[in-house]
Amino acid sequence: MGRCRTLALHFILTVGLGIIFCGHALAELRDIDAVLQKLRAQATAVESISSEFSQENRLSVFEETIISKGRFLFRKPDNLRWEYLSPITEGFALQGNQGVRWTETTRTSFSLRNDPLMNVVARQLLAWATFDLAWLSAEYDITLEADSPVLLKLVPKGSDTAHVLKHLLIEFSSSANTVQRVELHDQSGDLTRILFKNPQVNTPLDDGMFR
C-alpha cells in the first residue's frame, strides 16, 4: 500500500510538474508578447525624456573600471542629445540626420548619412527611446528575464553585430515608460553598464539642446 502511495505520489509529481512547467513556458510566451506590447503602448505616450546617467566601463583595455556621468535628452520624433560631463566633456546632439559633436576644445557638424558609426549609435538610442518594437524584433531575439521590474535580454540576430556583442540587458522602471539600466556584454566578456537617474518624461525641451 505504502509502495502504491509512493508510486502515485511520483506520478502526481511528475505529471503535475510537467503540466506546471509547460504551462509556465506557454505563459512566458504569452507574457513576453504582452510585456512588449505594453512597453510599446507606454512608449507611444512619451513625447520627451530628460535623464542623467552614470556609465560604468569594465573594459579589459583599461586598468580600472571607469565611471563617467552625463545627460541624455530625447524629443520625438528624432531629436537626441548624449553628453558626458565627467571625467570627460564631450557629446553629440542630433536633429534628424544632421548632428553636431563636441569635446572640450572642438565642435564639428556631421551627417548620419556620412558617418556610419554615429548612424548605428543613434539608431540604437532612438529605438530604445521610442521602443521601436518592429526594429528591435528584427535585430534581436528578445526574452523576458524578469517581470518586476521588467528586464529584457536581447541577443543580436545578425552575425555582424553578434561578432562583437554577446547580448544586451535592458531594465525598465517600475512605471515601465523609461529605461533605467542598460548593460552591453561583449564577446570578450567586457561590460558597459549605463544607469539612468532622475528621468523626467514629457517636460518641454528647448530646440537649442539638440543643435
Added chain:
Amino acid sequence: MFHLFGRAYAFLAPRRGFLLVFCVLACFACSLFVSRLVVREDISTMLPDDSGRIASDFALLRLAPFAQRLTITVSHPGANPAQAAETLATALRREPVFTRVLTGPPSNISLAFLTKLLPLAPALLNEQDAKTLYALTDSEHVQSALEQNRRDLLSPGAVALKNVIRQDPLGIRNIVLPKLAAPSRLADVRIENGHFVSRDGKHALILVDTDIPMTDSLGAAKVMSSYEKAVAALPQGAQAMLVGGHRHTHANAQAIKDDLTIILPSAFILLALIFLLFMRNRQSLYVFLVPVCVVGVAGTATALVYGSISGIVLGFGAVLLGISVDYALHVYFALQNSSADENLTPAHTLTQISPAITFGALTSCTALAALLVSDIPGIRQLAVFSLFGIITSFFMSLLILPHFITAKTGSLTSTTHRRTRKSFGVAPLITLWIAVLSAGIWFGQHTRINGDLREMSFTPTEIQAEEDATRTIWGSMRDLALIFVRDRTFDGALEKNDRVWSFLQAHNATSPIISLAPLLPAMQTQRQNISRWKTFWQDNGQSTRTLLETEQKALGFSHSAFSPFVEFISASPETFSSESLHELGIQEFVDVLAMRDGDDFLALTLLPDTTQNAALLSDYAERELGAQFVSGSRFRELLGDAMRIDVLRFSGSALAGVVLLNAILFRNPRKTLLALLPIGMGVTTVLAVMYSFGQALNLFHIVSLPLIIGLGADYGIFMVCRPEQSAQHQTARAVLFSGLTTLCGFGVLVLARHPALHSIGITVLTGVGAAMITALWVVPALNGDRR
C-alpha cells in the same frame, strides 16, 4: 548582244502561262521567306569591322562597367526611396532575365571589416604612404591618438570600435581607407542603411545585370517587359527611371518597326496612286508588281547570304521600290507605244531599248557595288540587297514584264512628236560642269561629317530626359574614358595596371581616377611595399613600442591593451590576392575593374573624358604602358575620320565606275559629260542643302550618295540615248514617272522617326529630285533635243 532580249521575248511568248505560274510561285515563296526573316537592329552592323582601332575600341567600350548594366533610379516623394527600391528589387529578382540585382554594397561588409582590412596594409602602403607612417609614430601623434582612443572607448560606440583600436591605436587604417574610396567614385553615391542613396537622400539606386546582350533587340524587348512587370510592384507615388543600352535597343527596334509599318504600305499606296492616276491602264499594275517582287527576292537573297537582315537595310526596301520600277516603266512606255510603227514588233522594241536599260542597270550596279568596298558591314549588306534588287528588276523588266504589256491601239500622243533645235556646243557644257564641280567641292569641304553613333539612333525625349536626370543625380558614371591593359595572366594585367596608375599620378591626370591599383596591386608591387613596411618597423618598431607603453600607462590603459598592434607590426606580412578582397566583401570593385576577355585578363582604369587626359595618353604613351585608351569622344572622332575615308573610297569608286561605263557606252566626251550631269547636280544639291541647313553628314546620308550617283546616271543615260531611239518610246515620260516613283519611295522615308531612315530619305529626296530635274530639262536643252 542586245538582240538576246528580242530573241528571249520570241522564245517565251508562247509560254506566257508557264511564266505567270512561275512568277506567282516565286514571289509567294519569297514573300513567305521574308515574312519569317530574323530582323536585326544592331547598331554595331553600322560600325567598321576591319581590324582597325574603331572595332577594338567599340568592343572595349562595351566592357565599360555601366555599358551592359542597367541602372534604375527610384524616387518616392514624402517617403523613403530606399524602401521603394527594395520593393522593386524584390520584384526584379523574380524575373529570370535579371541575373543580379543590387540595391547596395554587398551585405557581407561587417563591423569586423576594419580589423580584416588592416592586415593588408603592409602590402598596400606605397612609398608615399610610408612617409605618413613617420608622422603616425611621432610622439605628439601617439599621445593625441591614444587620448582620442580613450574617448572613443568611453563612447556608446565603444563595442564596435574596441578591437579596431587595440589592433590599430595609431590610425594606420586612415591611410588604407582612402584606397577604397577610389573605386567607389564610380558614382556620386553614398551608402545609407545598406542602400545606394543620392547625396540629397531623395533617390535610391538599383544596379541590374542581365546576360542578354544590349544589342539583341528581341532580348531587349524581353528585358523591358520584365522591367515593366516589376515596376508595377512599386508602392503608390514611387517612380522609377531605367537607363541602359537595352532600353535604347528596344526603343530603336520599336521605332524601326513602327516606321516600317507606315513606310512600306505608304510607299505601295503612293506608287499605286501614280500608276492609277497618271497611267490609267490595267496593265500598269504589272509594272507595279515588279518592285513588289524585287523586294521579296532581294530580301530573300540577302538573308541567304548573311543569315539575317538588318532592319535598316530592310527599311531601304522602300527606296528600292523607287529604283527598281525605273526599268519596268521604261519597258512599259516603249512597248505601249510600239504599235504606232507597224515595223516595230515588241521584240524589236526590246532590242532597241535594252542598251539604255542595260547601261542604266550597269551604272546603278557599279554605284551600288562601290558600297562593297566599305568597312561597314551594314553598308555592305545594303549593297548586296540593292544589287540583288537591281539585277532582279532588270531581268524581270526585260524578260517577264514584256509578255504582259500589249501595244496601245491608236495614234501616238502629241508628246511623242520630236522637235529638234540646234544643240549647244561643248563650251557651255564645260562651263556648267566647272560651276557644278566647284560648288560641289566647296560645299563638300564646308559640310561637317558627324561620326556620333548616338545621333544615328532613335532616342525618345522621355529616355533622353531620364538619362539627363540620372546624370544629374548620380554623376556622369556612363561617360568616363577607359584605359585597358591586357595580359595572359591576372597578375600580369595588374602589373600593367600599376604602371598606368603610376603614370597618371606622375603626370597629374585629371581626377577622379578610378583604379584597382591602390587596392589590389600586382604581386611584385606588393612585395616591394612589404619590404618597405618591414624596414620601417625594423627601424622604428622599438621606439614606437616604448612611446606607446609610456602613453598607455599615463592614460590608464592596461598593459595588454595594444598587444594586437605590437604583434601586428612584429609579424612577417604576406601578399594577398583578390580572394582577400572577396572575404572583405568588396569583390564588387574587382569585378567592375578587372575582367576576362577570352583567354586574356583585362584591368581597367576609369578617368574623366577630357582633352587633357586624351592628350596624355598619346599613341607613344599607350605603347610604352601596353595600354589602350578608349573614350566616347575619341571613338566619335575616329569614327568620323573612318567615315570620311569610307565616303571618299566608295564615292570615288562609284564615280570612277560610272564615268568609265558612260565613256564606254557613248564613246563621245560631250555625251558622256551630258549623261553625268544629273549625278553632279544631284550630289552637289545634297551637299548644298546640308550646308544651308547647318546639318552634318552622318553615316546614312553618306550611304545614300551612291544611290544618287546610280539613279542620276540612269536618268542621264536614258535622256542622252533618247534621240537615238525610236520616237515612240516616250523616254522623258518614263524618266519623269520613274523619278516620281523614286521620290514617293523616299518621300515616305522622310516621315520616319528613326534618324537613319529619315537621313536616307532627306538625302535622296533632294539628290534624286535635282538629278531628275536636270535630266528632264537641262540635259535635253544642252543636247538640242525637244519633244
